Amino acid sequence: MFAVIDCNNFFVSCEKAFNPALEGRAVVVLSNNDGCVVSRSQEAKDMGIKMGMPAYQLAEQMGLKVGEDVVAFSSNYRLYGDMSRRVMTVLAEIVPSMEIYSIDECFASFKGVSVEQIAAKAAEIVYKVRKYTGIPVCVGVAPTKTLAKVANWYAKRYKGYNGYCIIDSEEKRLKAIGKLEIGEVWGIGRRYSKFLKGEGVNTALDFTQKSAWWVKKNMGIVGLRTQMELGGQPVAQLDVREEKKSITTSRSFGEMVSSLEELQSAVSSFASACAGKLRQQGSAAGCITVYILTNFFREDLPRYYNSITIKLPEASDSTFVLVEEALKGLKQIYRKGYLYKKAGVIVGEIVPCNAVQQNLFEHKDNGKLKSLNNVLDSVNARYGRDVLKIAVQGGLAEEGADKWVMKRTWLSGNYTTDIKDIIEIKA
């Protein structure tokens, strides 16, 4: 069985964890430069505030007073990154194995957990993560990842489930997918959803009743995988789908790795892959997260998981910058004496490249970096990925450049990463 563990309204929940007075209020978190709504409390959703809504529309179109009717926060990715690390660490102690999928979501394998124990395990996850970190999560459990996402969808929406939903019988599977609108299925984007509805496929159940041949012809292998998964047939290697809020590159090592050098080369290739993806879609990242973990399957070996999120001086799509920052981060979290099974790099705070404002105090020659990156991309495009790589220990960028500050009117404190920002307690 697979489980999907997903933090509820993650960014908003991080803010609420350090500001319990926000309980019961409409709260939103805004994207970079306070552009648009990227996370909403349930109360904000109930008010009709939509995901992606530009911030100015809160007042202009909805007539809401920001600060009174709705509380807004600027994105505090340092806080969210650290809280994510805490949530994942708590999970790692409960589940036999896991795959971190994004900042607020992870898959876990419930292999070896007996049917009777699954509900108890799911309940334990909901309780512990909430208690230890203050972050509410929902758990969906099912025989495939796609069905686990379906179960999670129900766990999120129906309070009676107490945060977890398990699809463990054919009857439950049919009931769950029978009521689920096709557009809510993981991996079915807006375009396919429109296409499918045009073909009379309105629910996930309808989709599973189409012939495999038809699905493959119209939606390719990815569509076919989704169909098989909805049917209860697990398909390996699912982690190919696009991220919205961040880009993740990670890999499990064939053999366990212990030296810093080996991790460095893995992490630099992940960071470089992220940079390539960013350039491909014409965007830049404002922060980079590096994580490493040992094999959580091996109870006989010491376990270790850690991650770090680094704020970039300015949003960047440069392989050089991202690799350099990722390696700095790796150095801080690396501990000797462990056998590492997996490492990954996540880039976040993604903005379109033309929106990137230059750091006035940055000494780097961005023009030169750009042309180097272009060379990297074109060579790699022609001859396959990673033909051209950066020699790792370069140190191209200068340190100590002043930080360029985005528009962050409603930024909360770095309660967990800056001693000056810790909560104050009246004694």
Place this chain on the structure above:
Amino acid sequence: MSTKTAVPGISVELPEIKAGFPSPAQDYVENGIDLNRELVKNPSSTFFGRARGTSMEGAGIYDGDLLIIDKSLEPREGAVAVCFIDGEFTLKRIHFERAEGHVVAIWLQPENESFSPIKVTEENQFIIWGIVTHSVRSF
């Protein structure tokens, strides 16, 4: 000193790699006393806070002290807890008032005679946010 690699179109400076015997002290570097390890037993559930005020001086917690707070711990009778009551964090000792084995009320006890205990009622927005495990004071 540095060497240069010649990759078509790119030239990157590489720092020279030092060779020779590693320092015999190298392996012992990590064995120092680490307060994080000693004072933070549950890193994922441990948070820091700053005490502001004098109501807990009897417990040895003074204005400006750094508090180490573990959210994973259950509030035992007499525990020093970070509570959230009516819009603010407050630091007090927890006392459970019991009748016939059941908790009938929660009291927040200060440790300073000029403050009075607070009885938590249903009207209060109240949570026990975390349990203080250590307090660090700078002299």
